[in-house]
Amino acid sequence: MTTETKKFEQIREDLIRPLHKNTFGNQVWIRVLIIMILLAAFAYGHQLMTGLGLTAMRDYSSWGLYIASFVFWVAVSLIGSLISAVLKLLDQKWSTPLTRISELIALAAIAMAGATIVIDMGRPDRVLNIVLNGRLSSPIVWDFFVVNTYLVISLILLYLPLIPDIAILRDRMTDAPKWQRKLYEVLALNWQGTKEQWALLKKSMKIMIILILPVAFSIHTVTSWLFAVNSRAGWHSTIFGPYFVAGAFVAGSAAVLIAMYVFRTRQKLQDYITDDHFNKMGKLLFLTAMVYLYFNINEYLVPGYAWSRLEGAHLHELFFGQEAPSFWMTQIFGLVLPIILLLFRPMRKPLPVFVIAIFVLIGAWAKRVLIVIPTQFHPQFPIQNVPESFHHYVPTYTELTITLGTFAIAILIITLLVRVFPVVPIWEVAEEHENHEATATKNIK
Amino acid sequence: MNLIYKTGATIFLFLCTSFLAVSQDFPPWDAPESASKVQNPVESNKESLEAGKAFYNAACKACHGEKGRGDGLIKAANLTTEKFLLQTDGAIFWKMQTGRGQMLSFKASPPEQIWSVINYVRNLSAKKAIIAKRNAIVQLAINKQSGSKEVTAKILELTSDKQQVPLENIKVSFFAKRYFGNMAVAVDAPHSTDANGETTITFPDGIIGDENGALTIVASIDDMDFNPAETSEQVSWGLENPKNYWTERRSLWKNNDYVPIWLLITFAGGAITVWSFIIYVMFQIMKIKLIGDKLKK
Secondary structure (H helix, E strand, C coil), rough: CCEEEEEEEHHHHHHHHHCCCCCCCHHHHHHHHHHHHHHHHHHHHHHHHHHHHHCCCCEEEEEEHHHHHHHHHHHHCCHHHHHHHHHHHCCHHHHHHHHHHHHHHHHHHHHHHHHHHHHCCCCCCHCCHHHHHCCCCHHHHHHHHHHHHHHHHHHHHCCHHHHHHHHHHHHCCCCHHHHHHHHHHHHHHCCCCCHEEEEEEHHHHHHHHHHHHHHHHHHHHHHHHHHHHHCCCCCCCCCCCHHHHHHHHHHHHHHHHHHHHHHHHHHHCCCCCCCHHHHHHHHHHHHHHHHHHHHHHHHHHHHHHHHCCCHHEEEHHHHHHCCCHHHHHHHHHHHHHHHHHCHHHHHHHHHHHHHHHHHHHHHHHHHHHHHHHHHHCCCCCCCCCCCCHHHHCCCHHHHHHHHHHHEEEEEEHHHHHHHHCCCCCCCHHHHCCCCCHHHHHHHHH | HHHHHHHHHHHHHHHHHHHHHHCCCCCHHHHHHHHCCCCCCCCHHHHHHHHHHHHHHHCCHHHHHHCCCCCCCCCCCCCHHHHHHCHHHHHHHHHHHHECEEEEECCCCCHHHHHHHHHHHHHCCCCCCCCCCCCEEEEEEEEEEECCHHHHCCCEEEECCCCCEEEEEEEEEEECCCCEEEEEEEECCEEECCCCCEEEEEECCCCCCCCCEEEEEEEEECCCCCCEEEEEEEEEEEECCCCHHCCCCCCCCCCCCHHHHHHHHHHHHHHHHHHHHHHHHHHHHHHHHHHHHHHCC
16 A cells, blocks of 8 residues: 555656756747747738738639648547547557647647638638538538537547646645646646545546547548548549548557657656557557558559549549659658558667657648649649649748648647646556555545 | 520630739730731621621620620720721731630631621721611410410511501510520521511420429510510410429528438537537536535635
8 A cells, every 4th residue: 555655656746747847948949839830920910911812722722731731630639539539448558648648639739720721711700600601511511510529529538637637736836836826726626536526527538538439530531521522533532531530540649659759758757658658659550550551542543443534634643743752752751661660669669660750740741732732633624724823732931831830839739738737647647557546536635 | 505505605714714804905916918908798787787796796795795895704805996996807807817815716607707797896886876776566476276386476666657567577586584584495597577577486395484384485676777675475385393392302502491301410419419418528527626615615
């Protein structure tokens, strides 16, 4: 009993310790992000006043970088459901220390997905029209609904397991600035760790874990339908839903691996985010990437075999034409090579797997661009009598700056949240370390 | 068919060219000397002007506008300016055959047609002495005998002494009234009145009417010497319009009043289920707080 008690106290101190120090590096990092965000805000203001003409989107490519990034963000956000829900329901106890990281990523990503859609609108002041006048038959209305629902669920799923941890912080972080203590005070909801409170918390968590699954699947399936319901080469595919969901898990696993590595080194959490976690996450990335590769083969081989008029033109562009370099680089460096490398154990050590994950994540983003844009240049009617610039899409600086800005916001959200909340859930890990609920409860009191 | 074809062509032209509605003027365009010297072999008489008008309305109006001011769906050359009118018919002929930019080449059209349209275009801006047009009326006689669907239009001139005199050789157009505008019927050949001022067509089968199959037939004249005149008559020769099939039926492409039931149930069902759980969990969180508050006291 006493050793267990000690164990819990040690865990608690280890995980709280990083919150005490605001390192110089961290401050610089936050400022860099803020500068990027300010630049993006400036560009956005310009776009808002001048109109979407500032972007490279024209009649044919009416979806550009923003929509591609939107799909990317939705994809990344699904990881919250994979790690916190799927793995938990499958009783994969090892993933417990990673749940908070995945939920943080999910929250930041889904928030940016919503923001990116608004950025893509020429008249964002009319966004409410989708609620007031939206057509229920339109996948855009469904998407609006599920994205917002998922945002709320992600927020709750991040918050619920945080409550006991916040109570710990409220009691232990007495040296924190006043606002921070006040924040803990409010968010801890007077958590006292009574049996009743635990029962309510556990029940709520269970509900949310199950609830997030169908919503997560619908959000990315509906996002894929935004494309698939159009009779367009490269989009009109029956497997687009699972194809997107599979790709989402690849992107999300890569994002979690990157975050794991960063937090582990910065917060010295080697005891909690262990080499074995990287090994296992590496395997998970391998598994999801294999599934995604399988879908890729279906998605390209089947129309490639038939090579019908528009599909053929579209695929020619991807395989041999203008898009070929980016297409093959994305497929090879973002999917095939990572799969091969991850087969080898040494490659699943923290640093190598971190580097692989970066490639996979960049590949995931590039893949979204390749899904969204080239199709639009193969419409059913030939492109005629339009200015030369309508024939291709190269994003403008405005688009690039704003898109980078959304990345900065997402990272800033995560950075700020881990400044005040522990990256690794304290009580859940303590529970994992074979502490009984009762022990934990007693100590929190 | 003709109407559908023309509408389609107009929409297509519009889509292809409307991007280019730039506000600049067109650069100068001069026909070669030799082309300018060519004489117009078609005399500018009523027949030629009518042919020219028909061709103009079908092939030029979309761009050059009703009155030739270049204000159609795209910005096109103004065909009523002095500068335009100063050139010879031969020069205009050459330009129409050659084409430039958005202006198509009409090389494939018969030369007489082009000369006629040139006559008509010149007429658009001619400062005509205001000649009082004559008045005519159109009368429709429907052969109600079952089986035949004959429609006879009779054109009568209203003379100044209130007489009604049959008019010979006047072109009559027949239409079926649609939701938006009129659809030309019996367009296979021109219909000109005979010595009795009459012309007869056989109304085509297969045209959709209202819920009861009622159709409105319109006959009109558009002659240079007469004020426009038309008349209409209802017949029951149409197919019954399964109106409610299109307007009352629920379907995916309809507005929110006609959302398919299955979609409504799926969407509302999913939304209500998910959100009741979310709200339930929010209540649990509130309960956690209430318990904590009590303990604190």
